[in-house]
Amino acid sequence: MSCQYELYEPSWCPGCGNYMIRTALKMALEELGIKPHEVVIVSGIGQAAKMPHYIKVNGFNGLHGRALPPAIGIKMANKNLHVIVESGDGDTYGEGGNHFIHAIRRNIDIAHFVHDNQIYGLTKGQASPTTAMGQVTTLQFDGVKVEPVKPLALALTMGAGFVARGFSGDIPHLVGLMKEAIKYRGYALVDILQPCVVWNKVNTFSWYKNRVYYLPESYDYTNKEEAMKKALEFDDRIPIGILYKVEKETYLDKFDFIKEGPALVDLELNPLDAEKLMDEFR
Amino acid sequence: MDLSLIIGGQAGQGMDTFASLFEKTMKRCGYNVYAYSDYMSRIRGGHNFFNIRISSESILAVKDDIDILFALDEETIKVHKHKVKDTGIIIADESIKGEADITHLKLSDTARKLKNPRVINTIGLGAILKYLGVPVHIASEVIREEFNEEIANANLKALEEGYRLMDAKYHLDIREDNNILINGNEAVALGAIAAGCKFYCGYPMTPSTGILNFMARHADEFNIAVDQVEDEVAALNMALGASYAGVRAMTGSSGGGFALMVEALSLAGIIEVPVVLINVQRPGPATGFPTRTEQADLRFMIHAGHGEFPRMVIALRDTEDAFYQTIRAFNIAEKYNIPVLLISDQHLADGVTTKKPFNFRDISIERNIQSSIEEEYKTYRLTESGISPRIIPGKIEGATVLVDSDEHDEYGHITESGEIRTKMVDKRLRKFELLKEEINEPWLIGDESPENLVVCWGSTYGAVKEAVENLKDEGISIGTLVFGDIWPFPTKKLLELNKKARKIIDVEQNATAQLDSLIREEALIKSDVKILKYDGRPFTADEVYRRIKEVL
Ligand SMILES: Cc1ncc(C[n+]2csc(CCOP(=O)(O)OP(=O)(O)O)c2C)c(N)n1
Numbered sequence: 122m123s124c125q126y127e128l129y130e131p132s133w134c135p136g137c138g139n140y141m142i143r144t145a146l147k148m149a150l151e152e153l154g155i156k157p158h159e160v161v162i163v164s165g166i167g168q169a170a171k172m173p174h175y176i177k178v179n180g181f182n183g184l185h186g187r188a189l190p191p192a193i194g195i196k197m198a199n200k201n202l203h204v205i206v207e208s209g210d211g212d213t214y215g216e217g218g219n220h221f222i223h224a225i226r227r228n229i230d231i232a233h234f235v236h237d238n239q240i241y242g243l244t245k246g247q248a249s250p251t252t253a254m255g256q257v258t259t260l261q262f263d264g265v266k267v268e269p270v271k272p273l274a275l276a277l278t279m280g281a282g283f284v285a286r287g288f289s290g291d292i293p294h295l296v297g298l299m300k301e302a303i304k305y306r307g308y309a310l311v312d313i314l315q316p317c318v319v320w321n322k323v324n325t326f327s328w329y330k331n332r333v334y335y336l337p338e339s340y341d342y343t344n345k346e347e348a349m350k351k352a353l354e355f356d357d358r359i360p361i362g363i364l365y366k367v368e369k370e371t372y373l374d375k376f377d378f379i380k381e382g383p384a385l386v387d388l389e390l391n392p393l394d395a396e397k398l399m400d401e402f403r
Numbered sequence: 404m405d406l407s408l409i410i411g412g413q414a415g416q417g418m419d420t421f422a423s424l425f426e427k428t429m430k431r432c433g434y435n436v437y438a439y440s441d442y443m444s445r446i447r448g449g450h451n452f453f454n455i456r457i458s459s460e461s462i463l464a465v466k467d468d469i470d471i472l473f474a475l476d477e478e479t480i481k482v483h484k485h486k487v488k489d490t491g492i493i494i495a496d497e498s499i500k501g502e503a504d505i506t507h508l509k510l511s512d513t514a515r516k517l518k519n520p521r522v523i524n525t526i527g528l529g530a531i532l533k534y535l536g537v538p539v540h541i542a543s544e545v546i547r548e549e550f551n552e553e554i555a556n557a558n559l560k561a562l563e564e565g566y567r568l569m570d571a572k573y574h575l576d577i578r579e580d581n582n583i584l585i586n587g588n589e590a591v592a593l594g595a596i597a598a599g600c601k602f603y604c605g606y607p608m609t610p611s612t613g614i615l616n617f618m619a620r621h622a623d624e625f626n627i628a629v630d631q632v633e634d635e636v637a638a639l640n641m642a643l644g645a646s647y648a649g650v651r652a653m654t655g656s657s658g659g660g661f662a663l664m665v666e667a668l669s670l671a672g673i674i675e676v677p678v679v680l681i682n683v684q685r686p687g688p689a690t691g692f693p694t695r696t697e698q699a700d701l702r703f704m705i706h707a708g709h710g711e712f713p714r715m716v717i718a719l720r721d722t723e724d725a726f727y728q729t730i731r732a733f734n735i736a737e738k739y740n741i742p743v744l745l746i747s748d749q750h751l752a753d754g755v756t757t758k759k760p761f762n763f764r765d766i767s768i769e770r771n772i773q774s775s776i777e778e779e780y781k782t783y784r785l786t787e788s789g790i791s792p793r794i795i796p797g798k799i800e801g802a803t804v805l806v807d808s809d810e811h812d813e814y815g816h817i818t819e820s821g822e823i824r825t826k827m828v829d830k831r832l833r834k835f836e837l838l839k840e841e842i843n844e845p846w847l848i849g850d851e852s853p854e855n856l857v858v859c860w861g862s863t864y865g866a867v868k869e870a871v872e873n874l875k876d877e878g879i880s881i882g883t884l885v886f887g888d889i890w891p892f893p894t895k896k897l898l899e900l901n902k903k904a905r906k907i908i909d910v911e912q913n914a915t916a917q918l919d920s921l922i923r924e925e926a927l928i929k930s931d932v933k934i935l936k937y938d939g940r941p942f943t944a945d946e947v948y949r950r951i952k953e954v955l
């Protein structure tokens with residue numbers, strides 16, 4: 122591997138699923154031939170969200186729950202950048218839930234990788250929006266009392282055009298998903314099952330390993346009803362792969378001047394251009 | 404010449420169309436116009452009115468008493484009849500009764516004859532313009548510009564019918580008109596466009612929505628990405644993303660929306676990404692008085708955000724100031740890589756004024772962006788000034804830009820080092836020290852070295868200026884300092900004038916005298932008298948005059 126994405130020493134725990142996700146991300150960028158300065162990784166706060174520090178590309182490490190809004194702003198300002206959001210299940214489905222819903226509606230061209238460890242890692246083991254009902258945590262010591270969010274089903278109902286699930290324990294498969302998501306024109310969600318070896322003693326590596334299975338070759342990922350069934354399958358068996366993928370007009374396609382013209386960041390600024398607006402007020 | 408008119412009625416009765424036609428016609432006659440709209444937070448019914456003042460002098464506030472009351476309902480007569488001067492007139496349709504001396508006109512009857520009930524206000528407009536002695540062709544021209552042909556023709560007929568309903572009382576001299584007619588929200592948006600803002604986002608909230616509307620209307624023409632966001636939390640975060648990626652970005656709201664931006668304001672402080680935002684104030688707390696005015700967010704704007712970081716706060720004083728300060732805000736934000744916060748209010752946002760056309764020739768855009776680098780790029784390179792050279796991600800091969808909301812080292816990487824932390828805090832605060840050197844002192848109006856020194860800030864400027872000038876004309880030693888740049892707080896002129904002043908009078912549109920507390924803190928000066936108003940209605944020039952006079 123070339124070392125163009127210089128890697129830094131992460132502060133993740135040994136054995137954490139995040140290492141594999143980082144390896145997969147690096148390979149995906151490498152294989153797509155994207156140079157470090159052509160991509161921005163945007164993140165919120167959490168263990169997953171530390172990604173911009175551990176791989177040398179452009180990075181915007183913002184606030185907890187707020188990875189999507191700056192990512193959208195970045196893509197609107199410079200359509201030529203590849204924008205990738207790296208975030209946790211709490212970051213995206215909890216604190217950032219509203220942005221998640223509306224990012225899907227916009228269908229802006231970003232790849233969104235959610236490291237779903239079904240727990241709050243960084244803040245030491247509280248339930249996340251995807252922790253199972255009844256699971257005992259450091260805070261919910263008598264078990265979680267609320268229904269988990271079903272992120273993929275939610276994304277499908279909101280009209281997402283690319284919905285996938287990956288597993289940090291299967292790097293080659295994950296690389297494939299990441300590449301597809303980055304290449305996809307529009308908003309692409311990949312929910313990545315990621316064991317947290319310290320705080321989630323239920324959804325362990327082997328728990329996932331024993332359950333995940335590949336969607337068969339014959340699976341039709343343009344069939345939304347099928348996709349919905351697969352999205353809700355999260356018990357003894359958990360499908361991984363692209364659940365749903367269709368072509369859709371992207372948000373920026375709807376702005377003619379962005380679609381046809383240069384990236385906004387490349388526009389010359391000339392105050393005199395605005396002088397004609399004076400006529401409106403005469 | 405100094406005339407005031409109030410048109411009042413229920414929401415949905417078309418007063419805004421009347422107001423804009425009347426204002427524009429009077430402007431075209433060569434007069435200065437100041438118009439304030441008083442509206443309720445509802446779409447139909449209630450009581451709304453426009454107070455429109457016309458003068459040969461430049462004016463920025465309304466008066467207490469009026470010359471013409473055009474009532475579209477009985478409520479208007481009840482609410483406003485006491486303001487009508489002895490020499491004034493109350494005009495209404497025949498059907499409108501009231502305990503006052505009303506000049507009844509056949510407005511609805513005429514509209515019926517024209518088979519168009521919608522033109523009733525235009526008939527009234529014709530009658531009033533005739534009364535003022537305005538030649539019909541001036542208003543006709545305005546109508547032709549404002550409407551499509553079909554609607555214009557209907558209104559032109561109505562206008563002419565209206566002219567038949569009244570006799571001329573005045574005979575206005577028609578003067579040359581070179582002015583523009585603009586409100587505060589439009590002036591801010593225009594400033595943003597002139598400054599090269601290419602990203603504006605917001606969530607509708609009165610009274611700031613006008614800016615979002617104006618930007619959206621001109622988005623395609625000026626290649627501006629305008630986004631109605633899901634909430635104000637998204638708004639500032641999104642603007643920061645756009646700015647990080649290299650475009651000039653802005654967002655705006657009113658107090659409640661600004662409250663939701665506070666965490667991201669702090670983010671702007673630590674990631675050192677420039678951004679401009681505006682709070683068009685309305686009275687709080689919480690939802691408060693949605694359509695009314697107040698200046699109670701000054702302290703909030705100065706202190707909002709956890710942690711310590713530099714920012715600039717600029718209060719906008721009138722439409723012209725709003726335009727130029729918005730442009731300056733973008734330059735300062737990008738010079739220091741800081742958030743620049745503009746404060747406006749409903750009074751300025753909705754108040755329509757005549758002004759000389761803005762000067763676009765002298766606007767300079769200063770971006771402070773490096774297009775090449777000599778050494779390894781570090782987002783937060785420690786420099787003497789505290790300002791780190793900025794590059795745009797994606798523009799220089801081999802260089803990447805990392806910004807981080809955690810405390811970070813020069814590269815932008817998370818650090819736990821106490822030593823680096825201290826250096827980074829100092830670096831950020833050094834920018835504030837530098838900023839202090841370029842802030843503008845407040846405007847001084849009236850006596851150069853007054854015995855009675857009035858202090859005020861933002862949009863009270865118009866009313867205070869007029870009151871102070873009138874008092875000065877009476878031989879009173881009085882002057883006012885009108886603060887625009889307000890954080891960092893400029894103290895030079897204040898300290899200088901304080902030496903001679905016997906009495907300091909603080910005039911503010913809030914209940915706790917926030918400017919006064921700032922002055923005490925920053926200049927160790929205490930005002931002697933506070934003239935405060937917090938009923939949601941803007942100061943009139945008369946009220947400021949009266950209340951200052953009481954305390955002299
Ligand atoms: C506004 C705000 N609230 C709370 C926190 C504390 N916090 C940081 S990360 C986090 C949860 C992280 O969970 P997740 O997104 O699942 O990431 P993980 O650590 O599991 O990868 C919380 C609650 C914060 N930084 N900011």
Ligand code: SF4
Pocket residue numbers: 132133134136137138139168238242243316317318319320
């Ligand atoms: S706490 Fe869990 S998620 Fe965080 S680094 Fe450790 S193992 Fe990974």
Ligand SMILES: [Mg+2]
Pocket residue numbers: 167209210211236237238239240241242249
């Ligand atoms: Mg998590």
